[in-house]
Amino acid sequence: MNTVDAILEWLDGYIVDRPKTVVLAFLLLTAGFATGLGSISTDAGTSQFVEGVPAQEAFEEVNDEFESATFEADTGPTTLIQRGENVLAQPELVRMLELQQRLREREDLRIVGQSSAATLIATRLNPNATTLAAQEDALRNATPSEIDQAIKAAAAGPGLTAILSDDFNPTAGAASATIGTVTHEVPQGLSSSTGTSGTSPLTEIQQSVQSVAERSSGDFTVFGSGIISGELTGVIGDSLTIVVPAALVLILVFLLFAYRDPIDLVLGLIALGMTIIWTFGFMGHAGIPFGQMTIAVPVLLLAVGIDFGIHAINRYREERATGAGVRESMRPTTDQLLVAFFIVTGTTVLGFAANLLSNLAPIRDFGAAAGIGIVFTFLIFGIFLPSMKILLDEWREQVNFPSFGTKPIGSGGSAFSAALTSGHKIASRTPKLLLAVLLVTGGVAGAYGTGVDTSFSQEDFLPPEELPDYVQSLPGPLAPGDYTVTETLNNLEEDFESFEGSGSVTVFIETPLRRDDALEQIYRATGNPQESFVTTNRRAQAQGIIQVIQTQAEQDQTFAALVARNDRNDNGVPDDNLEVIYEYLLDSPARGQALSYISDDFRQTRVVITADPEYSQSEIAADGQAFTDRFRFTAIATGQTVVFAAITDIILESALLSLVAALIATAGFLIFIYWLLEDRPSLGVVNLIPIMVAIAWLAGTMRYFDIPLNALTATVLSIAIGLGIDYSAHIVHRFGEEYEELEGDVEMALDNTIRGTGGALAGSMLTTTFGTGVLGLAITPVLGQFGLVIALSVAYSFIASLLVTPPTAILWHRHVA
Known part of the structure; x- marks a missing residue:
C-alpha cells in the first residue's frame, strides 16, 4: 500500500x-x-489600495517632512453647488450667504474658512464687509446696477470666473451655477492618504452640511469626499x-x-x-x-x-x-x-x-x-x-423515506x-x-x-449615474439607497471648466519662502504649462498660496494695498516683504486657507494643478514630473492622480506576475501530483x-x-x-x-x-x-x-x-x- x-x-x-x-x-x-x-470590519473605496504603494509612501514622507501632516491642522473642503436661473441675481446671492451663515453657526461643523461668488461680490460692494452678516447687508442694500458693476469688477480678477459655470456672461452678469467652498478642520492625518475611504473623517460633517442645505430656500447640492465615502460604504451593503x-x-x-x-x-x-x-x-x-x-x-x-x-x-x-x-x-x-x-x-x-x-x-x-x-x-x-x-x-x-432523482447526470x-x-x-x-x-x-x-486596457479610478467603485430599472423597482427591504455622487461629479465636470480637474497634481515645494523671488518663481513655472494641464490665459490653472493672496486682496482693501506696494512688476504676485504678507494672512479670516497651502515656518508650500481628465493618469503624472523639473529648488509631484497612475501600473504588473506565477506553480503541482498518483507526470x-x-x-x-x-x-x-x-x-x-x-x-x-x-x-x-x-x-x-x-x-x-x-x-x- x-x-x-x-x-x-x-x-x-x-x-x-x-x-x-x-x-x-x-x-x-x-x-x-x-x-x-x-469582528469583521468594513473597508471601502480607493484609499484601501494606496497602502504600501511607493508613490503613496513618498506622499506620506513628504507630509512628515513638511511637519504637522499637513501644514498645522488638517483641513477638508465641502463644495456647495448652487443652481438657478441666474445665481448672480441679488436673491440668489443672498441665499448663498444665508446658507453660509447657518453653517457658520454650527460649531460641530468646525468651519475655519468659507468662500463663494457671493462673498467676492459683496466685498466688491463694500471692502470693509469682512463678516458674513456685513456682506449680506451689502448685497441687500445694493441696487441691481451696483451689483452688475461689482460682478464685472470681480470677474476681472482670477477668483470669480473659476467658481462660475461655463455659461457665465459677464456683460449680463448671469450664470446658471456657482461653487462655494466651506473649509473644515478635521482630525489629523486626513491629508496623509490619497483616495477615498468608506470611513472618511468628513462623512459626518458633510452629511450635516447636506441636512442644513436641504432645509434652505435655494437649490443647493453638497459634495465632498465625505459624501463619496458614505456612498462607498452604502453601495457594499446594497x-x-x-x-x-x-x-x-x-x-x-x-x-x-x-x-x-x-x-x-x-x-x-x-x-x-x-x-x-x-x-x-x-x-x-x-x-x-x-x-x-x-x-x-x-x-x-x-x-x-x-x-x-x-x-x-x-x-x-x-x-x-x-x-x-x-x-x-x-x-x-x-x-x-x-x-x-x-x-x-x-x-x-x-x-x-x-x-x-x-x-x-x-x-x-x-x-x-x-x-x-x-x-x-x-x-x-x-x-x-x-x-x-x-x-x-x-x-x-x-x-422508508421516498427516493427521488437518483440517476447520475449525463x-x-x-x-x-x-x-x-x-x-x-x-x-x-x-x-x-x-x-x-x-x-x-x-x-x-x-x-x-x-491590448486590454488597465485602469484604476474612483468611478470604478461608485454606482452609475442612473441605476438600472430592475434596481429601482426592487421592493422595500431590497431597495438601494439614493446615490447622487456620480451625477454630481458629471454635472460639475460638464458645467465648470475649473472642475474638469477631478484629476490634479499636487506639487510640494521646499524652499525659503521669505526670499523675495520665491512666489515669483512659482508663478513663472505655471506659464506655458504642460499639455495635460487645464489653462486659463495660457497659464496652468493652479490653487496655492498665490491664489489665497489674490483672493484675500479682492476682499480686503488694506491687504490689497499691502500687496500692491510689494509687487514690483505689477502682476498680482508680491516679491518684497513676503514674510509681512504671510503674517497678515495668518492674522486674517483666511488663516485656515493659507495654512492649507503654506507651512507656518514659511519653508514649505504646495500647489495644486488642475489637469484635463481627457488625458490618462500616466500622462498627467508624467507632466507633473516635468513641471517639478522647472524649479531650481526641491519640488515633488504627488497627489491622488500620481498615486492612482502608480496603482494602474501595479495592477498590470500584478496581473501578469500573478498569471505567470499561477501557471508555473500549477504546472509544477500537476506534474508532481500525477507522477505521485499515476506515475504519469x-x-x-x-x-x-x-x-x-x-x-x-x-x-x-x-x-x-x-x-x-x-x-x-x-x-x-x-x-x-x-x-x-x-x-x-x-x-x-x-x-x-x-x-x-x-x-x-x-x-x-x-x-x-x-x-x-x-x-x-x-x-x-x-x-x-x-x-x-x-x-x-x-x-x-x-x-x-x-x-x-x-x-x-x-x-x-x-x-x-x-x-x-x-x-x-x-x-x-x-x-x-
Missing part, C-alpha cells in the same frame, strides 16, 4: 466508519468560526442585498436540477453555509477587512462548493446504481473524489494565492481570504458532506449525453486538426487580448493545456467587450486558472484511472470519463456561471465586470475541458504514454 492509499484508508476510517464523530467535529468547528463573524438573494435563487434552481432530491439539496446548502461561516469567521479572527473585492469571495466559494457537492453526489450515485449499499458506495467515492478534490484544491489555492504577490493590500487580502476559503471548501465537501450523506441515507432507509443515451461527448467524437477522427484549430484560435485571442501537461486555451479566449473577450484590468478584474487571470483547472482536473484524473483500468483503451477511457464526469461538470458550470454572473447585478461597475469575466472564464474552461482535453489525451496516448 503506497502513501496515498494509506492516507485514504485512514480518512475512510473516519468518513465511512465513524460518520457521527466527523459530523459532530465539523459542527463544533462551525460554532467556533461563527464567533469571528462579529450590492450584497441584491446579489446574494439573486445568487441563492439561481443556485437553488440549478441545484434542484443537479440533485433532484430534497435531502441532497438541503445537505448541499448546509455545506455551502458552513463554508461561508468558516471563511468569514476566519476573516474576522484574522482581521481581514471586508470591502468591494471580498464581496466576490462568497460567490467564488459557492462556485467551487457547488462543483464539489455535485461531483460528490453524482459519483456516489454511480456506485449506488451498481446495487452497492450506502457505506460500500461511499468508500470508492471518497477514494476517487478526495484525490480529485485535492488536485482541484491545490491548483485553485495556487491560482488565488498568486495574488499574494501583488503590491496592493486589498488584492493580497482577497487572495488570502479566497485561498483559505477553498481549503475550507475541500474539508467540508470532501469530509463532512460524505459523512453526513451516509447518516442521512441510512436514516432514509430506516424510515448517464444513458440522452441528447445531453451525446452533446457532452461530441468533442470526443470529433477528436477520435481528427485529433491533430481539432487541437490545431483550438490552439490557433486560442493564440489569436490571446494575442488580441494583450505528463498527464499534468494534458491537464494544463485546456486552461491555457480558456485564458487566451478570456483575454481576447475582455478586450473585445472593453473590460479593463482594474483593481478587481486584474485578479481574474490567475483566478481563471484556479477555477478553470477544476474542469480539466476532474476529467484528466478520471481519465487516468479509466485508462489504467482499461489497459490503455484511450477511446473507451475518454467515453466513460466524459459520460460519467461531464454531466457533473455541466451542472457545476451552469450553477457557477449564473451564480457568479449575478455579480453583474451589483450596483458597483467593477463588481459587475468581475462577475461577467468570472462567468466567462468558467464557461470557457468547461468548453475547453470537453473540446481540448480529448484530442490532447489521444495525442498523449499515441506519442507519450
